[in-house]
Amino acid sequence: MQLLLVEDDPTMQITLQxxxxxxxxxxxxxxxxxxxxxxxxxxxxxxxxxxxxxxGLDGLQVLQQARASGWRQPVLILTARGTVGDRIIGLNSGADDYLPKPFDLDELEARVRALARRGTARDAAPSAPATAEFGALRLDRDSGAVYCRDEALDIPPRELALLQALLARPGQAVAKERLFELVFPGAAEVQYEAIEVVAYRLRKRLAHTGVALVTLRGLGYLLKVAA
Structure with a gap:
């Protein structure tokens, strides 16, 4: 297995290597x-x-530029920053896992090997289609825009982020915890219940589209083609 270790502390770098x-x-x-x-x-x-x-470039900038270049290798962030907000920012920037310092070497090895297996499976899997469609809605994965019957929807950013996440898994339930991370990345001061407000607003905006936002208590939300 070939690893790239990016660590500026010389002692930590040598020890891990x-x-x-x-x-x-x-x-x-x-x-x-x-x-x-x-x-x-x-x-x-x-x-x-x-x-x-x-x-120079910090780790998040490195990660963002790598993903923008199309480099898809799994990334495990190693950092002394251990807050929930930092983890969310890292994961939303394209990281696959997060391990705060100090950590156990056995756990590090286990996570690295799990990511390597995930990367192999990802490379073997067919690439996702450029669009995701559900009922009259269509998500352009490249631009992030959502269309209803070929007309772009004008939706505020947080409601759009929620709709994008649900359209990425059409007809499937997405957990509220995951949706919160996507809609409020890095917003540690935001109350967890705020996702319900965004869902309420999005539900009203979808009223004319023929697609309904359904709440599954204890599970999350999903999109359903309205009867």
């Missing part, structure tokens, strides 16, 4: 954001271990 190498992994290490992008492009690793606090 040695420990992971002893566990049968090939580790390329670097300590700043610009070098991380160059190594990522050159090595094309199986998994990337990425610290957030880096000189």
């Amino acid at each position: 040695r420990a992971l190498t002893r566990r049968g992994m090939e580790v390329t290490a670097c300590g700043d954001g610009g070098q991380a992008l160059r190594q990522w492009s050159a090595v094309q690793p199986d998994v990337v271990l990425l610290d957030l606090t880096l000189p």
Whole structure:
């Protein structure tokens, strides 16, 4: 397994590189954001271990640029930032997992191997279609725009984020916790019940579309073609 380790603390970098190498992994290490992008492009690793606090480009900027370049390798964020808001920002920026420091090496190895398996499955799976359609609604995955009978819907950002998440899994329930993370990324001060307000507003906006927003108590929300 080929890993890219991006860690600016020299002691931590050497310790992790040695420990992971002893566990049968090939580790390329670097300590700043610009070098991380160059190594990522050159090595094309199986998994990337990425610290957030880096000189030059920080970890989130590295991650965002990598995803914008189409690099799909799984990313495990390693950082001393352990708040829920930081985890949500990292995951919404394209990370696959998050492990706060200090951590156990056995847990790190287990997560790395799980991500490598997930990455292999992702590469083997067919790519998602450019659009998702449900009833009269259509989501353009590239632009994020939602259309109803080919007319773009003018929806406020949070209601749009909720609709995008539901259209990505049409007819399937999506948990309120996951929807909250997508609609309020990094907003640690927002009350959890705020997602219900957004859902209420979106339900009213969908009234003319023939698609209904349904609440499944204890589970979340889903879209249903209105009878």
